[in-house]
Amino acid sequence: MRATSIRRSTGKIVGALGLAAAAVAATTVVTTPDATAAPGPAVIxxxxxxxxxxxxxxxxxxxxxxxxxxxVGCGSDGLAASAYAAASGRDVVDATCAGASYRTGGDHMITLAERAANAGKLNQGTGEVVILAGANDTYPHMINGQPIPAVENDLKVSMVNTINRVKQMAPNARVKIVGYPQITGPDGSVCLINNGDQTLPAAWISAPVNDAFGIIQRAGINAARETGATFVDSQGISKNNSTCAPAAQRYVAGIVDTGTAHNLPIHATDVGLRAVMDHAGRV
Structure with missing residues (x-):
């Protein structure tokens, strides 16, 4: 073979290898870890x-x-976190605490967020912050005679402050305010004594319960609107699952309640908490 032919053949081989290398490089750029990485974790x-x-x-x-x-050092069964993780596909950090509130008693939401941040679990890599709270910011003030509009406004302001503080600690996170599930039946009734499917409405408490959870719902909607957060409505998915619903359908237990698994009275049943967090994880 002549030297000229050898040079031409070698040039073709080198050129082909160059094109192949370019193709590999292009493929590598498309499939970078950032393009396929799991979404940032959520903090509840x-x-x-x-x-x-x-x-x-x-x-x-x-x-x-x-x-x-x-x-954050608080007792939790982890059900909310596991249900949210399954629905969202994210790793989830449980930073919930019984007795907590936005501004009233127990640990405040901002305090829980700061504890999570100090533990290295709430930061720039956080993808979502999910907040489910507010009941403890209603009835203590209502019992003390504070007007409903004032209770609602104070709660909304506290929600706004919490969201803004969370955004400082987790600037890349989407913040979700999750509303409570339906407590009262379609007629506004609350059932505190439930024996399986047999429920006993307690008319005397219906009005204040409706007032309290109306406050939480409206405050959450308005706080989310003012801050650019997302409000997750849990009432629409639970309108037939109140304290007065049949046992298998109850999302919230009564004071005495048989036939539906739950950990605490006047709190979410296991099926109810799963449903609420599954819905929130898909929004």
């Missing part, structure tokens, strides 16, 4: 509805005893 902040502790774990968190506690 919440009160006892979200924490859902059994009494032993609640005491473990309060008295620093052996038990099932979460990243």
């Amino acid at each position: 902040l919440g009160d006892s509805l979200a924490a859902n502790p059994v009494p032993v774990d609640y005491l473990a968190g309060k008295l620093h005893l052996p038990g099932k506690t979460n990243v």
